[in-house]
Amino acid sequence: MKLSDRLLAIANLVPKNSIVGDIGTDHGHIPTYLIENKISKKVIGTDISKGSLEKIIEYVKGLGLEDKIDTRLGDGLEVIKPYEIDTLIIAGMGGLLIRDILEKHKETSDSIIDFILQPMVASKELREYLINNNFEIIKEELVKEENKYYEIIYAKKGKCFLEKEIYYEISPILLHSKHPLLKEFVESKIIASKKIIKELEGINTAKSKERYVELNRLIKEYEEVIVEIES
Numbered sequence: 652m653k654l655s656d657r658l659l660a661i662a663n664l665v666p667k668n669s670i671v672g673d674i675g676t677d678h679g680h681i682p683t684y685l686i687e688n689k690i691s692k693k694v695i696g697t698d699i700s701k702g703s704l705e706k707i708i709e710y711v712k713g714l715g716l717e718d719k720i721d722t723r724l725g726d727g728l729e730v731i732k733p734y735e736i737d738t739l740i741i742a743g744m745g746g747l748l749i750r751d752i753l754e755k756h757k758e759t760s761d762s763i764i765d766f767i768l769q770p771m772v773a774s775k776e777l778r779e780y781l782i783n784n785n786f787e788i789i790k791e792e793l794v795k796e797e798n799k800y801y802e803i804i805y806a807k808k809g810k811c812f813l814e815k816e817i818y819y820e821i822s823p824i825l826l827h828s829k830h831p832l833l834k835e836f837v838e839s840k841i842i843a844s845k846k847i848i849k850e851l852e853g854i855n856t857a858k859s860k861e862r863y864v865e866l867n868r869l870i871k872e873y874e875e876v877i878v879e880i881e882s
């Protein structure tokens with residue numbers, strides 16, 4: 652199994668000999684890779700979609716890995732019992748959905764040691780949830796695939812504190828490690844914000860004016876982060 656750069660970066664964060672739950676596994680590539688490369692002892696691949704799960708069941712059967720990869724149909728952590736897994740992967744979903752999955756089945760979520768989360772959007776809201784709910788963000792990764800950036804968060808239960816508001820959106824871990832993609836990632840956010848500002852210029856409502864001011868403030872903060880990256 653050859654993984655894409657995004658999935659490989661996720662798999663590289665999985666602890667050796669782990670028992671993993673891959674929520675929303677879809678194609679089942681992560682479970683297969685983790686077992687074939689002897690990273691995990693067992694993986695439970697789950698999905699809310701019957702169609703996705705049937706695909707995985709066939710795929711796992713074809714590889715003869717049914718004894719090591721369990722497949723379950725269900726919503727988030729409802730199909731995982733407390734203490735059944737030590738490592739959780741939730742990748743390729745929105746940050747708010749990831750947050751809701753963690754929050755909905757607290758007994759299971761509280762029994763997990765390692766959390767590998769890859770939000771497609773709303774990474775800021777996900778970091779806010781983690782930091783306000785006794786998680787410590789240990790490591791982060793940034794991957795670029797086909798001109799899109801993917802943030803990957805590795806967290807454990809614990810405490811952490813962010814010095815600046817902007818660090819909920821731009822990871823201080825990536826900043827302090829001077830991640831090679833970080834500058835262009837922040838620049839892409841500036842470009843996107845400027846594009847929205849241009850669109851707002853023709854609209855004369857209180858809401859658009861508020862958003863205009865907010866985006867200009869955000870651009871200043873992004874520019875300060877770029878100065879930090881370059882220092």
Ligand SMILES: C[S@@+](CC[C@H](N)C(=O)[O-])C[C@H]1O[C@@H](n2cnc3c(N)ncnc32)[C@H](O)[C@@H]1O
Pocket residue numbers: 674675676677678697698699700703725726727728741742743744748752
């Ligand atoms: C875009 S795919 C991501 C697949 C894979 N995790 C990846 O990162 O490449 C999202 C998958 O999550 C599943 N999904 C969405 N909400 C879910 C939920 N609440 N519980 C379990 N699976 C869910 C979808 O059915 C879909 O297969």
